[in-house]
Amino acid sequence: MSSTIVFIGAGNVATHMSKAFLKADNKVLQVYSRTIEHAQMLADEVHADFTNDLENIRNDADIYIFSVKDDALPEILHRMPKTGGIWIHTAGSVPQHIFAPYLTNYGVIYPLQTFSKNRSVSFSEIPIFIEASNAETRKIIESLATTLSSKVYYLVGEKRQYLHLSAVFACNFANHMYTLAADILENEGIPFDILKPLITETAKKITEMSPRDAQTGPAVRFDKSVMEKHLGLLKDEEKKRIYRLLSESIHKHATQND
Amino acid sequence: MSSTIVFIGAGNVATHMSKAFLKADNKVLQVYSRTIEHAQMLADEVHADFTNDLENIRNDADIYIFSVKDDALPEILHRMPKTGGIWIHTAGSVPQHIFAPYLTNYGVIYPLQTFSKNRSVSFSEIPIFIEASNAETRKIIESLATTLSSKVYYLVGEKRQYLHLSAVFACNFANHMYTLAADILENEGIPFDILKPLITETAKKITEMSPRDAQTGPAVRFDKSVMEKHLGLLKDEEKKRIYRLLSESIHKHATQND
Numbered sequence: 001m002s003s004t005i006v007f008i009g010a011g012n013v014a015t016h017m018s019k020a021f022l023k024a025d026n027k028v029l030q031v032y033s034r035t036i037e038h039a040q041m042l043a044d045e046v047h048a049d050f051t052n053d054l055e056n057i058r059n060d061a062d063i064y065i066f067s068v069k070d071d072a073l074p075e076i077l078h079r080m081p082k083t084g085g086i087w088i089h090t091a092g093s094v095p096q097h098i099f100a101p102y103l104t105n106y107g108v109i110y111p112l113q114t115f116s117k118n119r120s121v122s123f124s125e126i127p128i129f130i131e132a133s134n135a136e137t138r139k140i141i142e143s144l145a146t147t148l149s150s151k152v153y154y155l156v157g158e159k160r161q162y163l164h165l166s167a168v169f170a171c172n173f174a175n176h177m178y179t180l181a182a183d184i185l186e187n188e189g190i191p192f193d194i195l196k197p198l199i200t201e202t203a204k205k206i207t208e209m210s211p212r213d214a215q216t217g218p219a220v221r222f223d224k225s226v227m228e229k230h231l232g233l234l235k236d237e238e239k240k241r242i243y244r245l246l247s248e249s250i251h252k253h254a255t256q257n258d
Numbered sequence: 259m260s261s262t263i264v265f266i267g268a269g270n271v272a273t274h275m276s277k278a279f280l281k282a283d284n285k286v287l288q289v290y291s292r293t294i295e296h297a298q299m300l301a302d303e304v305h306a307d308f309t310n311d312l313e314n315i316r317n318d319a320d321i322y323i324f325s326v327k328d329d330a331l332p333e334i335l336h337r338m339p340k341t342g343g344i345w346i347h348t349a350g351s352v353p354q355h356i357f358a359p360y361l362t363n364y365g366v367i368y369p370l371q372t373f374s375k376n377r378s379v380s381f382s383e384i385p386i387f388i389e390a391s392n393a394e395t396r397k398i399i400e401s402l403a404t405t406l407s408s409k410v411y412y413l414v415g416e417k418r419q420y421l422h423l424s425a426v427f428a429c430n431f432a433n434h435m436y437t438l439a440a441d442i443l444e445n446e447g448i449p450f451d452i453l454k455p456l457i458t459e460t461a462k463k464i465t466e467m468s469p470r471d472a473q474t475g476p477a478v479r480f481d482k483s484v485m486e487k488h489l490g491l492l493k494d495e496e497k498k499r500i501y502r503l504l505s506e507s508i509h510k511h512a513t514q515n516d
Contacts, residue, residue: 113459173438182424192468207454
């Protein structure tokens with residue numbers, strides 16, 4: 001069963017998801033973005049119309065996918081024209097009932113992945129968490145999500161927000177550690193490439209053992225002389241604070257288990 | 259050219275490195291550990307003798323590899339008997355001249371990787387950073403290291419310590435983010451497995467783009483309402499502090515480039 005879809009938003013998630021829907025034989029009718037160039041760029045890629053005016057949004061689609069910054073969603077919903085179909089957002093931390101004042105059939109499709117515009121991702125391996133306002137809508141959203149991925153789970157919003165929170169740690173914060181490492185090497189004229197096998201192995205290890213068991217390094221060994229040296233090498237106060245706080249936290253988690 | 263090697267230390271690095279040396283047709287003569295069971299366990303694996311008494315260490319090996327906690331190294335060196343051969347340590351943050359009071363031929367073999375006892379690692383892909391006290395010793399250490407890996411680099415200790423520091427961020431701190439994420443999910447009864455595709459993709463992304471460009475999530479978008487919600491969900495003060503500090507740091511790094 002193929003669906004007709006309107007995308008509200010043209011960012012990273014909208015880009016990857018709309019392409020994946022197109023590939024799965026759904027039809028993207030229209031792309032809305034506040035910035036007309038963004039709307040047009042994505043619309044061209046998925047053979048859709050585009051607009052930067054919410055009033056021009058078509059009312060005859062099966063599915064409306066809202067993929068915008070959480071902060072922006074209430075105002076957009078307030079200004080949306082009446083439509084048929086199902087409204088769906090893609091946010092980890094927004095309850096589905098944000099749609100309740102506007103229509104009865106709505107839900108959530110939350111793909112647990114990090115999307116960047118210039119990197120393609122195979123949607124079929126991404127865990128997708130759905131929610132729906134009623135049983136019939138759930139069936140439709142489930143079958144729609146199943147066109148994207150074989151790993152579709154039903155999860156209520158109260159749980160989904162913790163999933164999102166854990167993803168911020170496992171993805172955004174872990175990635176920021178790479179950024180800080182790159183900074184340190186850049187100051188010394190050492191190419192970041194040298195760290196790639198280590199980063200790859202660190203991520204691979206936790207597919208076989210728990211991250212707590214996988215931990216190595218001076219903090220878990222509580223090797224004070226190394227930690228003191230490292231704090232001495234760090235030039236800026238921010239990195240020092242992060243080093244101290246995370247080393248303490250690693251040590252605390254290691255000793256909790258002893 | 260095959261070498262005879264004594265290992266002082268039987269921890270994660272010693273275990274992986276001694277096995278790799280054995281595989282590369284070197285001979286491990288003896289393993290020392292303060293704890294006799296640890297010495298014996300590794301010695302059995304690499305077909306070597308073992309001891310927990312520094313006075314019993316053989317004096318006829320080509321190579322002595324010191325792979326112990328940085329804190330423990332000075333005392334061990336102080337108590338080592340006189341030997342021939344070359345003394346080598348495997349530490350990122352210890353200068354090679356720690357050996358200078360004891361002999362003239364010494365150096366460093368620092369493998370940039372995270373080692374856990376129960377996970378095998380292919381040494382041939384690990385970048386190895388060496389240092390040596392003189393040109394002749396450098397040749398020997400270089401050829402020894404080349405039996406382990408095709409990526410052998412000469413790097414002075416002043417630089418090596420920054421490499422080690424960057425590895426603490428990219429590996430130990432990144433891994434700790436996985437641990438904190440696992441904690442959050444465990445509290446909600448959600449299996450950690452669900453995060454594995456995200457962790458894998460986060461590590462893969464930086465092989466193609468810089469970690470700064472790869473960043474996504476609420477902090478880099480400066481999505482205040484999500485960040486406030488997340489702080490509200492976190493129960494313990496430590497995770498709250500980490501969330502705040504890292505979100506601020508991500509935002510700062512993102513805007514520096516604008």
